[in-house]
Amino acid sequence: xxxxxRLLPLLLVLIQARAVPVASALAQGPxxxxxxxxxxxxxxxxxxxxxxxxxxxxRYGGRPSLTFDPSVPRDEVAFYLVSNGQLExxxxxxxRPVGQELYQSSTxxxxxxxxxxxxxxxxxxxxxxxxxxxxxxxxxxxIDRGLAGDGIDWPEIDGLSEAV
Numbered sequence: 001x002x003x004x005x006r007l008l009p010l011l012l013v014l015i016q017a018r019a020v021p022v023a024s025a026l027a028q029g030p031x032x033x034x035x036x037x038x039x040x041x042x043x044x045x046x047x048x049x050x051x052x053x054x055x056x057x058x059r060y061g062g063r064p065s066l067t068f069d070p071s072v073p074r075d076e077v078a079f080y081l082v083s084n085g086q087l088e089x090x091x092x093x094x095x096r097p098v099g100q101e102l103y104q105s106s107t108x109x110x111x112x113x114x115x116x117x118x119x120x121x122x123x124x125x126x127x128x129x130x131x132x133x134x135x136x137x138x139x140x141x142x143i144d145r146g147l148a149g150d151g152i153d154w155p156e157i158d159g160l161s162e163a164v
Contacts, residue, residue: 030151034124061086
C-alpha cells in the first residue's frame with residue numbers, strides 16, 4: 001500500500017484519476033498504444049511520469065484520463081491505463097508480482113540485453129526505450145509515425161492480454 005500511496009500523487013499530477021474499468025477510449029482516427037513499466041521507488045520513473053509524459057499527452061490529443069480496475073484492491077493495483085483517445089499508455093508497476101512477471105516476459109519477448117534492463121521501460125511497436133533520456137527524446141518520433149499511418153497497436157508481450 002505504501003508504494004501506491006507514494007505513486008498516486010505523481011499520477012494525479014499527470015492526470016485526473018477516475019476509478020473505472022480499464023478500457024480503450026473511443027478515438028477518431030489512428031491511436032498509438034504503448035506499455036510503460038515503472039517502479040514507485042524509481043526517480044527516473046518519477047521524472048518520466050511527472051515531467052515528460054504530460055507535455056507528450058498535451059501534444060498528442062490533450063489531457064488524458066486514468067483508468068484502472070476498481071474490483072482489484074487499491075494496494076494490489078498493478079495496471080493503469082492513461083489515455084486521451086489518441087495516445088494510450090498502459091502503466092505497469094514492475095514492483096508488483098504480476099508486473100514483474102510481465103516485465104520479465106517483455107525482456108524475453110524483445111530480447112532486451114542485460115545492459116538495457118531497468119525502469120522506466122517503454123515498449124512501442126518493436127521499439128524498447130529505457131530511461132528518462134530515451135523515452136522523452138525518441139517517443140514523439142514514434143508517435144508521429146504511428147499517427148501518420150494507421151496507428152500502433154499494443155506491443156506483443158507474452159501474458160499481457162491475459163494479465164490485463
